[in-house]
Amino acid sequence: MLSTFLTACSLLSAALATPWGYNQGGAPYGGPAPQRGGAPGPQPPTPPPDTNIFNNVTVFAPPASWPNHGGSYARSVLLNQDCEQGTPTLLATAAYSPPDGVYFIIYKSTDYGQTWTNISKAYFNGNSSLSGGIILQPFLYELAQPFGKYKPGTVLLSGNLIPGDFASTNIQLYASEDKGITWEFVSNVAVGGPPNTDNGAPCVWEPFILAYDNLLNVYYSDQRDPSYGQKLAHQSSTDLTEWGPVVNDVAYANYTLRPGMITMAQIGNGSWMCSYEVGLWTDAAGSNESAPYATHYKIADSPLDFGSVGDNLLRTNTGGVSSAGPYTVWTPAGGPHGTIVVSDSTYDQLFLNTNNGDPSAWQNVTSGHGVGYTRSLRVMPGNGGKTVLLLNGGMYGQNSTIFTAGDYVVPGAEGSGPGAEGFPACNFNSGGYGHGGGWGNSW
Template structure:
C-alpha cells in the first residue's frame, strides 16, 4: 500500500504510524455494517434532494488506497440500510497525496451548475513537500455515478513543507454564492487558521477571508462543518487544536460569509456537566434540531463512558439552550487516552433521514490493521426508565415510583409493561401508556400486592386458614412437650417452668420474619418505532411472618 493520506503535523496519516497504535477490535453495535470490505477513510454522506429521479437516495464517499489513491462513491436506495459501490473520483494528482474530502449537493444553481449537482473536494499534494497543496473540486451531474474535475478553490502559496490546506467543506451563502471553507497552515504567524473563499460559478474563486484566526499562534482551528439554520443564519462547528486540545466549538454567521469576530474561540459544544468532544466535530440538522458528534468524548480531559458511541442533540436547533446526549448509531471501541488517531471515529458524519425520526452515521474503525468504515441507521428519539426497588409485606400492598423520560429529538407515546417471572403477587401499573413531549418525563406507580401463595413461602401452603408455626404443651413434673412445626417455619422453645409437683410454665419466642427477593422489569416501548425501547430491572422484596 502506498503512503497513506498525508496530514498536517497534529495528525499524520502515515502507514508507518499504524503499527504504533493500539488497534481496536471490530466494533459490535446492533445493526451496523461495513460499507465495504476494503480500506475506507474519512467518510461523508449527502441525501439527494434536488434530482428529478433519485430524491431520497443517499450518496456516500470515502478515501481508499487499495490499488492507488481514489475516492470511492457509494449509493443507498433504501434510506441507508444498505450501500453499494457506484463509482469513484480518480485523478493522477492523487498520487501526490489525498486527504480529507468534503461532499455536497447544490441546493440551487451556481453558474452553469444546476441544483442537484454533487461536489466532492479533497486536499491534494500532501506527500509532495516541494510543491504547494491544492483543494481540488470535482463535480457529478448524475447523482454520483461519474465525476469530472471542476476547479481549485485554493492553492497553497508556499510548498507543502511550509504548510498545507485541509478539510474542505461547502455551503451556499445567503447571496447564492458557493462557499468553500478549509483549514490553512500557510498563513505566517499562525499554526493554522480557518478560511473561506466564494464563487459565483464554482470555477473562479475570491481571495481568501479569515473565518477563525486566533491571536494565539499555537491555536489550530480546523475541521469546519457548516449548516444553514431555519432562521436563515449559519452555524459552524470546528475544533480548536493546540493549547485547547482540539475541543469542539461553534460560531454563527448571518449569511455564511461574515463570521465576525474571527479572533475568538466561539461557543463550546458541551453538556451541562462539561462533557464535550475533542477532535473532528461534525454537525447536521435533523427535524429542526442540531446533531453533533466528535472523535473523543471527554470530561475534564479524561475519556468518559460513551466514548466512541455518543452524539449530542440541541433541541433549540441553533446551538442555544444547551445540549443533551444520545447513543450514536455506530459504536466504536476507542483506545484509551485523548490523543486520537487517523481512523477510529475520525470525523464521523451524521445524516438525518427524510422521515426526520432516524439518523444515519458513518464511522471508521480498525478491522485488524485495516481502517474500514461502518454505517448504521438508528432512531433519533429515545426513552429512559428509572426507579427503585419495591418492598412489601404479605397481607398488604406497596408501590414504587418510576420515571419515564422522552429523550432525543421529539416526543412519542410509549407502552408500558412489567414482567416478573415467579413473583407471587399481583402487579399493576398506574398507566399502561404515556404520551410525552420533547424532553418531557412523567412518573408511573408500580403497585405490588402479594397473593395468598406468598404467605406460605416455598410450597404455597396458604389456603384460607392460619398456618400454625408451632404448638407447645407443658404439664406436670414430666414437662411433657409436643411440638408441631409448619413446613415454612422454625419454632424456638424455651423450657416450661415449675417444680415440686406444681404445674410448669413455658414460653415461645417471636418468629423471625422471612424476606424473599424477586426480579422484575419495567419496560417502555415506543408506539411509533419498537426499536426505541428501554427497561429498568428492579427487585421486589416480599416479607412474611416467620
C-alpha cells in the same frame, strides 16, 4: 489534522472508560419547529417505518490484496436538491488508499443507507501537472442552482490532493452531471505547500462546501497566513472556476491555536452554526488532557459572517468537553427549536442541543455507534426528522478499518416542515429556502 489527531487517539481508551453519563435526554416537547416557506415540492417518498432503523452495516471493507487497509473521513450527500422524486438516493465516500490509483470510491444507496453499491471511482487526475500521491478529506455536495455551466442536480466532490512528490496540498473540485457515475475536474480552489501540520508550514486541509446567496463557498483549514498557526477561511465562486479572496472565519490572536475541520448547519431560529476543533487548546488551569482538540462553535446570521462573531466551547451539562473533528447537523425533531446534533472524533457519543445552541444546554447521549475519525451525519427524510444517518470511515492511523453506516434516532417529538415528512420543496427552483441549503446538504 493528520498528525495532531494522534494524541487524541491515545486518549480514547481512557476517555471511553469513564463516560460522562449516558443521558438519553430531551423530554418530548410539543409544537412544531419553525417552518421555512416555499412552493410545494414533488410527491415525497414514503418515509421508512421505525422498524427500518439499523446499526453498523458495512459500506466497504478494503480487499485483502490492498497493502493499506486504513481509512477515515466518511462523507455522504442526499440527492434532494433538484426536485428528485421516488426513493431517496444517497451517495457516500471515504478516504482510503487504493493501490491502483488516486481516487475516491463512490457508493450509492436507494434504501435509506441499509445497502450500498459501488458505482464509480472519482479519479483526482484532472490537473495534469500533478500525479500519483494520495487524496484525503472528501466532501460531497449537490447543487440546487446553476453555477457556471453546471446545472441543478450536479454533484460536487472536493478533496485534498497530495501529489506523488509531496510538494503541495491541493483542494480540488470535481463535478458529476450524472449523479455520481462519471466525474470531471473543475478547478483548484486553494493550493498550499507540502503536507505538514506544524505551525508555519503553509499548507491547506479539510474542505467543506456550502452554497449561499448565489455563491458557492468552500471552507477549509489554512496554514498559509503567517499571522496564524492555522485559521479557518473560505473562498467563493459564481462559476466554480474563478475563486474570490480568502475570507477569515476563525482566526485566533494566539498564534499557537489551530482551529480546523469546520462543518456547519442552519439551525431552528434561522441562524447558522459552525463547529470546529481547536488544536492545542487548554482549559483555565492550563491543561488539555480532557480535550486536546476541544470543539468550539460560532453562531451567526449568515454563514458568510462567522469571522465577525465570538465563539463558544462545546461543554456538556455534565462538564465534559467535545474534542476533535466535529460534524454538525440540525433537525426539526426533538422540540420547538429542533435539535442540533454534533459528532466528534474522540467519543462514540453524540452531543445534542434543543435550545438553538445555548452554551448551557448541551447534553451527551449514547449513539449506539463506534467512535470514528470525523464521523459524518445526515438527517434523513421521513420519520418526522428523527432519523440521523451516521457514516464512519474508521479511526485515522489504524491499520485496518471498515466503512460503516447506521442510524441514530433523535429523542423527543417528531418535527414538521420541509423534509420532516419527505423531501423538502425543490429548494432553489421553486422558492424553497432561497439559499440552496436544504436538507441533505447543510442541514
